Amino acid sequence: MSTQTISKTSTWGGGNSPFNVSYGKLMMWVFLLSDAFTFSSLLIGYGAIRYSYPSTELAQIESLELGFAENVQEKFAAPGVDAHHGEHFIPALQDLGVFNETQWPSPDLVFNHFPFAHGLHLPLIFVSLMTLILILSSVTMVLGVEAGQRGDQKAVSKWMLLTIIGGFMFLGCQAWEWTNFITAGARMWANPYGPPAFAALFFGVTGFHGFHVFSGVVLNIIVYVNNLKGTYAKRGHYEMVEKVGLYWHFVDLVWVFVFTFFYLI
């Protein structure tokens, strides 16, 4: 057994695993690092373009005197106009010069919608809910991984199913957010809130992230079905759950920074 003698004397001499991980898991880490570079390039581009425009002046936002959960459609509707039909907030702020192509819009005034609360000024609340959903689905995923480490097939099924549901909930939220933004008139090349680059970057980055979530849900469904069929029980280990889990946590990790750069800053 010459190979084992070599492996005991030298870490990188062959015949052992220097990082003590399987090939598949190591390659998943390498892939995630390269994917992190891709997302970083998008966020770096965002950071540079964001700061090539001046921010909306604080005094300008304060002069609007927006109250939390105040109905902004009623507030900014012209006298005698039915406030419940059509959009009144965006044209009014365009007239006031708060939304114009030379300054970056404040996320406070752009992402202030919430489902079933039409017209109410609720900044950040919906994205915080999306963040909570993604963190929770990350927790159910890691609980599934833990169940797999114990070889508990039933518990893996339960947690994977909850993770898939969390993924679909997040995708649903993002679809609602996009619908809202597009209905307001935002396109890849046009943006009623300010510079077109704002909309282009929003669609580019959240779209790229959303597609990652979608791919993650597909991978989770494949793992869920395989687990139901007993593939991993037969194989003797649940490492596929861990590898897909790594991808899913990465998607959550990227959202932490999308949330920070797009919605908080």
Place this chain on the structure above:
Amino acid sequence: MSSNTNQNVDIHDEVNYNPVVWVPKAHSHGTSDIWKKFWILLFLTIIDVAFYFLMPPSMARNIIFIALGIIKAIYIVGTFMHMKHEKLGLASMIVLPMFFIIFFLVWMMYEGNFWGTI
């Protein structure tokens, strides 16, 4: 031969080499740490929201948000992605390149301030 061990595989035997998938034995670290990290992440997100509503926008606030984001990232990568139980070599292979990325991100945000003015 068991399918998940390479104890008896001679990798120098080019004729009869059987490339089995080697997977180290998995160990569970329990669920208490996972739930603890969940509550920490939830708490940090609530702190984010609190700063958003209570502090007017400024560079100091941006730095707080980025710092909280990095702390959240450490918990997600360390506990959820199991990185704190991996070998130092693997952890540094993944984490070190990201330091250069953060440097580049800050650099380009600063650089963007001068676009269109010169």
